[in-house]
Amino acid sequence: MASTILFIGLLIFVAHLLSGLFEKTTVPDVLLLMVIGIIIGPIAGIVRPEDFGKVGPLITTIALIVILFASGIDLRFSSIRKAIGFSFIITFLNFFATGGVLTILFRLLTGCSWVVALMTGSIIGGISSAVVLPIIRTIKLSEKAHTILFFESAMSDVLCIVFTFGFLKAYELGGLNITGIAQKVLLSLGLASIIGLVSAFFWSFLLRIIRRVPDNIFTTLAYIFVIYGITELLGYSGAISALAFGITLANIRKFEYKNFKPAERLQLSEFTTVEKGFFSEVVFLLKIFFFVYLGISIKISDFNVMLVGFLFTIAILFARLIVIFVFAPRSLSPRDASIMSAMIPKGLAAAVLASIPLQMGVEFSDVILDIVYSVILWSIIACSILIPFIEKVRLGEVYKKIFSHFKGVSVSDDDNIGINV
Numbered sequence: 246m247a248s249t250i251l252f253i254g255l256l257i258f259v260a261h262l263l264s265g266l267f268e269k270t271t272v273p274d275v276l277l278l279m280v281i282g283i284i285i286g287p288i289a290g291i292v293r294p295e296d297f298g299k300v301g302p303l304i305t306t307i308a309l310i311v312i313l314f315a316s317g318i319d320l321r322f323s324s325i326r327k328a329i330g331f332s333f334i335i336t337f338l339n340f341f342a343t344g345g346v347l348t349i350l351f352r353l354l355t356g357c358s359w360v361v362a363l364m365t366g367s368i369i370g371g372i373s374s375a376v377v378l379p380i381i382r383t384i385k386l387s388e389k390a391h392t393i394l395f396f397e398s399a400m401s402d403v404l405c406i407v408f409t410f411g412f413l414k415a416y417e418l419g420g421l422n423i424t425g426i427a428q429k430v431l432l433s434l435g436l437a438s439i440i441g442l443v444s445a446f447f448w449s450f451l452l453r454i455i456r457r458v459p460d461n462i463f464t465t466l467a468y469i470f471v472i473y474g475i476t477e478l479l480g481y482s483g484a485i486s487a488l489a490f491g492i493t494l495a496n497i498r499k500f501e502y503k504n505f506k507p508a509e510r511l512q513l514s515e516f517t518t519v520e521k522g523f524f525s526e527v528v529f530l531l532k533i534f535f536f537v538y539l540g541i542s543i544k545i546s547d548f549n550v551m552l553v554g555f556l557f558t559i560a561i562l563f564a565r566l567i568v569i570f571v572f573a574p575r576s577l578s579p580r581d582a583s584i585m586s587a588m589i590p591k592g593l594a595a596a597v598l599a600s601i602p603l604q605m606g607v608e609f610s611d612v613i614l615d616i617v618y619s620v621i622l623w624s625i626i627a628c629s630i631l632i633p634f635i636e637k638v639r640l641g642e643v644y645k646k647i648f649s650h651f652k653g654v655s656v657s658d659d660d661n662i663g664i665n666v
Contacts, residue, residue, distance in 0.1 A: 256281070260533045264383075273380050275536050276629035282540020283622075294542045301538055305593050308531035309375050310473050310487045311466065313399060315524045316378045317491025318516060320395065322499055324388045325492070331389075331574050332396035336371075338572055339397070340404045342564045343589075344370030347557060351616070354553065357609045360416050361602075365613050367408035368599055369561075369620050371401025373592025374484070376625060379532050380588075384632065387653060389574065390581035394588055402594050403433055403482045409598045416607055437481040441489025444472045448490075449497045452514035462523050465516075539593055544618040554619020558627055561589050561620070570647065578653035580635070583644035587631035591621045 259281070263274035285291045294301055344366035352362035377398040381391055411426035448468055455461050472490055473483035497513050516524075545551070569586040577585070599617035602610035635641040
């Protein structure tokens with residue numbers, strides 16, 4: 246027990262050091278935290294995911310909720326209005342392009358049915374919000390690029406979950422209902438957003454009362470957990486409701502009540518600087534656990550599986566590069582477009598989804614699991630390496646030539662990071 250406590254304390258200090266290193270070298274701390282997990286997990290065998298029992302997946306879910314919420318409270322409606330349209334376009338096109346390419350590759354590799362291949366493509370068709378958001382909170386991006394990536398990463402998780410379960414159902418029933426899946430996606434996004442928005446108004450009104458209670462700062466997080474749980478129990482996306490809650494509260498003063506007299510008497514509150522600082526600290530601590538746990542959870546299998554995962558990751562990179570090249574707004578700078586094209590990381594959502602076909606006895610489920618874990622590892626490595634390479638070495642010049650038709654101006658070191666807009 247003493248050695249475990251010692252390790253946790255040292256890990257927090259190391260995480261602060263890695264965070265500072267990220268700012269100096271642009272080598273993402275999330276990769277190095279994951280490497281620590283890989284070393285103590287699959288390589289050394291000191292810790293296994295099973296050692297955490299049900300606590301591991303629970304804390305990773307909490308980490309995702311808090312990361313989405315904390316990122317949401319830094320977004321402004323002015324940024325959202327400029328980028329929300331492109332966010333939807335890039336999210337859906339990247340998901341279908343990536344998922345489509347991986348579907349074809351997996352079917353060619355295994356000879357499986359189309360439904361199983363589509364299921365595999367859906368599992369790793371998106372990008373991980375839990376990986377992307379910590380990265381874009383640190384690197385300097387224009388507000389439009391930041392907002393597009395922000396919403397894409399949040400919506401991608403929903404698409405992966407809904408389409409994967411849709412194809413699982415199709416596998417069970419022997420038939421495919423694309424219309425039903427599409428309706429479920431729209432309902433999950435729309436109704437979850439409404440729940441988050443309404444909950445934010447209610448909490449903003451209660452905040453002035455809650456603040457009179459001693460030791461109240463954690464009640465907001467407790468309230469978000471309640472919102473998430475209720476939304477998930479209703480069959481919608483709790484993650485999207487947490488995101489909508491944060492965005493609404495951050496912009497609560499923007500709402501006008503001139504046409505609704507009773508609302509004029511409401512005293513709505515925003516978060517204070519102290520509260521935002523507390524949420525930021527919580528995100529930092531949860532981020533440490535999430536990425537170390539993700540590293541521990543990675544299954545490093547035989548060479549052939551790792552090679553297939555690497556080749557799949559290359560295919561994902563090319564698919565995303567084409568989507569960004571063709572459909573991203575031309576007002577972005579070549580640097581922003583280059584970094585957006587490198588944002589391909591998969592995360593714990595993909596790892597969890599990959600285990601479900603195995604539980605349900607789907608054909609080739611063991612192959613799906615091994616390849617997905619390999620793609621998770623390679624995609625995070627690729628993203629983490631490409632970002633500093635785009636910034637520091639000649640590869641950046643290659644990317645800038647590819648995206649030379651983008652006419653925006655890059656954010657300088659003196660400008661604000663995209664999240665603080």
